[in-house]
Amino acid sequence: MQKTKILAVAPYEGMADILTDIAQSRDDIALTVQTGDLFTGRDIAMQLAHKNYDVIISRGGTAELIQSAVELPVIDISISVYDILLSIKLAESYNGKFVIAGFPGITANAHLLCDLLQYDVDIITFKDSADAVNRLKKAKENGCTLVLCDVTGARAAKDIGLNYNLVTSGRESIENAVAEAVKLVHSSNYVHKQKDLFQSLLTEDDREFLIYSPAGTLWFSSIAIDEMNTSLMNFVQTYIKSFLKVPNQTVSHQIRDNVYTLYNRHLIYEDQKYTAITICKSPALTAEDDPGFQIYNIDNTSSNDFADAYNGTGKAGKIAQIVEEYAKSHLPVLILGENGTGKGKAASLIYKQSNYKHAPFYSIDCSLIKERKWHSLLNNENSPLNEVDSTVFFEKADALSLEQIGDLFQYIDQTKLCTRMRLIVSLSTNNSNQPAFATIRTFMENHLSCLTMNLPPLRERIDDFSGITALYLHRFNVSLGKQIIGFDVEAMEKMLSYNWPNNLDQLQHVLKELVTITKTPYISCDTVEAILKQEPDYGRVFDDSVKFDGTLDEINYQIILQVLHEEHDNKEKTARRLGISRSTLWRILKNNN
Known part of the structure; x- marks a missing residue:
């Protein structure tokens, strides 16, 4: 015989004990008993209602709250006229004024009984817990010293120093509620059979x-x-x-x-x-903490750093516009840039603004993924590359061997990957002279007709520099509990003159160190110099294209031309970076011209 599965939420322990005893005497029910009054009882029911119960049993205000919160039928254990009469008879031997108080489940029958037997007893009906306290305070002021009440009334009486007797539901009332619950479920037996069959189907x-x-x-x-x-x-x-x-x-x-x-x-x-x-x-293809393969969703991708660094005007604004436009397209995207320019965060931002954002974003760091995992990625049936409408990002793809690149190209073509999901690839221009870089770029641009995004190095974004540092400073102030306002003039000039070979990544960790050790409102030039001396290429203002096979004047001239090019022919900024006056710069340029 199919047992009726009942969840009982008892407002007080005594009722829970009676329910447990009743369950042991019946073989047609499977009863789970929990104890909780009002909102606690409601929350218990909400947590457990989905666990395949047929019906819920509770009492009074707790039953009402449960009924409004869950879909299952709720049987209210009544408080009979006999239960109330028993409480009144016990209270008659009490030397003092008493009242009957509670939710309508108690007070409705109390009114009926007192009218019938012509008892002169005040009856108070609560709306909620707060109302119970207020009404019992007034009763106390009017000389009441004992309350016959439900659990809510008992709690309120205790809080204000009133004596109370709990009006309990007798065993007969509780047995009647259990019987009513079983009858209700049996009356809809056909529906329950259907439910159980569908339940079995789903669980298998x-x-x-x-x-x-x-x-x-x-x-x-x-x-x-x-x-x-x-x-x-x-x-x-x-x-x-x-x-x-x-x-x-x-x-x-x-x-x-x-x-x-x-x-x-x-x-x-x-x-x-x-x-x-x-x-x-x-x-899973990899370990949960494998840095070479990460799964992100719309709510846990990290692109705020990129938004900070590429929002605004000038080059920053153009990059932000490109990200927005590329996000609207379904075409593959190739992101180029030096180390630390934010290629990964750009990919994340494209994903977050695209129509693919309601599916996962798979990030594969090609510099970290091992050969065995790479093979699984391209051949395992559980590979994320087999999905539809997701986004896959091959970060640092130029770290792949030529053989791996060939396998990837073959997989992309044979499985029509670019028609099933969004493909994003990043390459580091630090490796632009490597065969892998040229091979991937040619395939992406010529074969896949991808969209290409070039992220400029930090040294070419002097106009954006102060804005970027201000945003990062604010973030580090919040995370480190500091109140740094900004840089001294000389300190900012020192920051601007540095080459920043690792770009935004390097700027962030340098700023974090500066904020950490600075104890004044402004970061000083000495502090900047002390931190930058620990960084690679400190003091370097030229790239490897500068030749050293000429005279000192010729070498100086080459350096000036390079910095002038980086500063877009802005002679004032060039002179400031080189630490010379504008007149000296003008003289050197004139002499060489």
Whole structure:
């Protein structure tokens, strides 16, 4: 015989004991008993309602709150006229004035009884917990010293120093509620059989299913209670607000040795919008903490640093516009730039602004991924490269061997990757003389007709420099608890004159050190010099194109031409970087011309 599965939420321990005793005497019910009053009881019911119960039993105000929060039928354990009469008879031997107080479940029958027996007893009906305190305070002021009440009234009476007797539901009332619950479930037996069959069908599927109510309460789960993985449910909870608003999203997350992918859709039932989530599990290709392969979703990608560094006017504004336009396209993107220019963050920002943002973003660091993992990536059926509508980012692709590059090109062509998902590739122009760089760039631009984005080095963005540092300083002030206002004039000139070979990445870690050790409102020139001396190429203002096979004057002239080029023929900035006057600069240029 199929047992009726009942969740009982008892407002007080005595009721819980009676319910447990009743369950032991019946073989037609499977009863789970929890103790909690009002909102605590409601929260218990909300947490457990999805665990395949047929009906819920509770009492009074707690039952009302549960009924408004869950979809399951709720049976209210009544307080009979006999239960109230028993409490009154016990109170009659009390030397003092008493009142009857509680929610309507108590007071309705109390009014009936007192009218019938012509008892002169004040009866107080509560709206909520706060109302209970206020009304009992007034009763106390009017000479009341004892309250016959429910659990809410007992708590309020205790808080204000009143004696109280709890009006309990007798065993007969509780047995009647259990019998009513069983009868209710049996009356809809056909529907419950259907539910159980569908439940069995779903639980035997390789996938898991969750359904959330319009309010975000878990309404159904195919995950068995003993398999309720905390990490997985925490991951679901991270995205539930987004899932409730926007359908047809896909997010992925690796937990230990498995990757869990969530798909959501909306179901309309009786004009109410429910959210269904399908969970698919597949073996992970790499360890959870493998830096060579990372899975991101719309809410946990990091692109704020890039937005800080490339928002504004001039070159910064143009790059931001390019990102916005490229994000609208489905074409592959090739991102070029020196080390540290923010190529990874640019890829992340393109993803966040694109139509692909409701599916995962897979980041593959080609400089870190091992040969065996690379083979799995291109050949394993669980590879993220086999997905649809996701974004895959091959970072530092020029670190691949020519053989690996050939395998990747073949995979892209044979599987039509660029028609299934968004492809983004980054190359470091520090390696532009390497065969891998030229091979990948040619394939991307000529074969795939990709969009190409060039990120300028920091030394070519002098106009943006003060704005970038101001944004980074603010961020470090917040994270480090400092109040640095900015740089002394000479300190900023020192920062501007440095070559920044590792660009934005290097600027960030230098600024973090400066903010950490500075104890004054402004960062001094001495502090900047002390930190920059630890950096590579300190004092260098020219690149490897400068030849040293001429006279000193000729070498100086080459250096000036290079810096002048970097400063876009701005002689004032060139002179400042070189530490010479404008008249000296003009004289050297005139003599060589």
